[in-house]
Amino acid sequence: xxxxxxxxxxxxxxxxxxxxxxxxxxxxxxxxxxxxxxxxxxxxxxxxxxxxxxxxxxxxxxxxxxxxxxxxxxxxxxxxxxxxxxxxxxxxxxxxxxxxxxxxxxxxxxxxxxxxxxxxxxxxxxxxxxxxxxxx
Numbered sequence: 001x002x003x004x005x006x007x008x009x010x011x012x013x014x015x016x017x018x019x020x021x022x023x024x025x026x027x028x029x030x031x032x033x034x035x036x037x038x039x040x041x042x043x044x045x046x047x048x049x050x051x052x053x054x055x056x057x058x059x060x061x062x063x064x065x066x067x068x069x070x071x072x073x074x075x076x077x078x079x080x081x082x083x084x085x086x087x088x089x090x091x092x093x094x095x096x097x098x099x100x101x102x103x104x105x106x107x108x109x110x111x112x113x114x115x116x117x118x119x120x121x122x123x124x125x126x127x128x129x130x131x132x133x134x135x136x
Contacts, residue, residue, distance in 0.1 A: 008089050018037070023059035
């Protein structure tokens with residue numbers, strides 16, 4: 001499954017590795033404004049959902065469900081935004097964003113809502129460790 005898989009450099013620059021799921025890398029977006037995770041299937045050259053075979057699609061759906069349930073448990077999260085746009089980064093990746101009424105982009109989308117507010121290094125590592133623990 002991961003033969004030939006390479007993470008897009010833009011995803012690597014904007015997020016931190018949390019864990020490997022059955023199909024996907026789970027990554028934390030480096031933006032303190034939102035609880036925001038990515039699922040990046042470790043499938044070489046996949047840019048669309050339809051590039052995954054049926055088994056891979058089922059695995060990704062199971063991962064989406066698991067991570068969505070965890071995001072919904074984050075303090076103050078009242079809505080989940082799930083999206084796989086791929087207009088800028090073509091590599092298939094799914095955004096899962098926990099939204100809070102009145103957050104920095106509410107009620108609009110998080111994309112294009114201003115510059116990311118990066119975590120300090122120690123805080124980023126703490127959040128990554130916390131998510132890794134929750135995903136076990």
